[in-house]
Amino acid sequence: MTDDVAVLGAGMHPWGKWGRSFTEYGVAAARAALADAGLAWTDIQLVVGADTVRGGYPGYVAGATFAQALGWQGARVTSVYAACASGAQAVNAARAQILAGMADVALVIGADAAPKGFFAPAGGNRPDDPDWLRFRVLGATNPTYFGLYARRRMALHGDTLEDFAQVKVKNSAAGAANPNARYRKAVSAGEVAASAVVADPLRLLDICATSDGAAAVVLSSMEFARRHTTDPVRIRAVSTVTPSYPKTVLDLPDFATDSAAAVEPPALGLRASIAAAAYEEAGIGPSELDLAEVYDLSTALELQWYEDLALCAPGEGAKLLRDGATALGGRIPVNTSGGLASFGEAVPAQAIAQVCELTWQLRGLAGDRQVPGARVGITANQGLFGHGSAVVAVR
Known part of the structure; x- marks a missing residue:
């Protein structure tokens, strides 16, 4: 189908309580996904980061944060926040740009370093929420x-x-x-x-706990995928x-x-x-x-x-x-x-x-x-x- 995009690579940083930066987790997951796809970081044309609003300003601009940590190479960046749905919204943002012909291959990353217990409201009191x-x-x-x-x-x-x-x-x-x-x-x-x-x-x-962890996928157009694999998983x-x-x-x-x-x-x-x-x-x-x-x-x-x-x-x-x-x-x-x-x-x-x-x-x-x-x-x-x-x- 012309509206499919391929999943060329998938990678994760194991979940736990590691006490390190969300950026470190995200980079580890990204590198695992790139290795799984058989691609170099320099092959990526678009980075979409799922935002973590508890990570300070770098968390609000996660796409650029991950791109900087991997090494600026000119890729487009996008950052997405949708609470627990952020990861799927980030996948969809990459998918939309691929289907629009704006990029052939994209890297989607989400990572968090979660505090223990209840999450404090990001940005303080929100009486309109x-x-x-x-x-x-x-x-x-x-x-x-x-x-x-x-x-x-x-x-x-x-x-x-x-x-x-x-x-x-x-x-x-x-x-x-x-x-x-x-x-x-x-x-x-x-x-x-x-x-x-x-x-x-x-x-x-x-009831589930709160954890540190990261996940990443490499997405591409079907035309790009055909040059790298014969039977890709498709979204x-x-x-x-x-x-x-x-x-x-x-x-x-x-x-x-x-x-x-x-x-x-x-x-x-x-x-x-x-x-x-x-x-x-x-x-x-x-x-x-x-x-x-x-x-x-x-x-x-x-x-x-x-x-x-x-x-x-x-x-x-x-x-x-x-x-x-x-x-x-x-x-x-x-x-x-x-x-x-x-x-x-x-x-x-x-x-x-x-x-x-x-x-x-x-x-x-x-x-x-x-x-x-x-x-x-x-x-x-x-x-x-x-x-x-x-x-x-x-x-």
């Missing part, structure tokens, strides 16, 4: 948010604490086989249940849609005014709309997928993604898990990388890391976590302030 208001006015930090989602699933669908724990069990088994994962130890359901309660009903092992779709609501401009902070009238909810929620747009652009349906990498900030949220990706009917996410369909060897393995359960969050890198996992899986190079014969995969995540992302890769 609904997410900041959620934190400050309601005290609903992200783990609280995850706990509410979990309680909702328990009330509506009958999900249990054991179901949530089994997501962690599944993902930790995959992460144990991934050399780039931070946590490389299989975890039992009993260990999840015995971990501290963070946001009832979720335990510590139900066929990138979805970056935002939510749909009856009123799109809020008179903050007057929430009462905005919720006073009864209105029909949108046909699809944000996560489902992210997936639907990706499927439509790629010209595929969920039945054609061989694997998926989803944004498991919490174990309960992974179950919700099964339904939003239409891997099963609404309310049947836990059943899909219980049937073993989403485990390695199942009908549609989810988070073969180990997911955020095994990596933790390195915010601007994680959506790129998902693309790296699809690349290795579709090449047949994922080792003990390989999905046999994988040809089509999807990634999915979301970021604060309505950022969505999904990437469809094929071979």
Whole structure:
């Protein structure tokens, strides 16, 4: 297809708490991706950096920061911020320039050096940011948010604490086989249940950590790719849609005014709309997928993604898990990388890391976590302030 771009190289810096600069991690991942592509840094015509707003000014201009660290060589640079969706937005920015004929080959990099605990608001107080208001006015930090989602699933669908724990069990088994994962130890359901309660009903092992790490991919036009490989992994779709609501401009902070009238909810929620747009652009349906990498900030949220990706009917996410369909060897393995359960969050890198996992899986190079014969995969995540992302890769 003329709208495909090729993934020529994928590389990562292992996740952990290394105590070094995000730039160092990003450069290591970039060099690994370049080596995987068989290209020199001087071959790159465009650098797109996924921004890390906790990295000071260099983090806000990540594209130029990485280009400078690799050595100025005249490449175009672009920097992208979309919270947890930054990596996929960066992939899409590179893809757009390649498809527009502005570059033949691009390097996309995301890296973070995350602090422990809750993230302080970048730029200070943000009274015009609904997410900041959620934190400050309601005290609903992200783990609280995850706990509410979990309680909702328990009330509506009958999900249990054991179901949530089994997501962690599944993902930790995959992460144990991934050399780039931070946590490389299989975890039992009993260990999840015995971990501290963070946001009832979720335990510590139900919720992902914050991590340092980096990921990078080399993308190119199909014409450029044909000069370097005979069967490249291709990116066929990138979805970056935002939510749909009856009123799109809020008179903050007057929430009462905005919720006073009864209105029909949108046909699809944000996560489902992210997936639907990706499927439509790629010209595929969920039945054609061989694997998926989803944004498991919490174990309960992974179950919700099964339904939003239409891997099963609404309310049947836990059943899909219980049937073993989403485990390695199942009908549609989810988070073969180990997911955020095994990596933790390195915010601007994680959506790129998902693309790296699809690349290795579709090449047949994922080792003990390989999905046999994988040809089509999807990634999915979301970021604060309505950022969505999904990437469809094929071979």
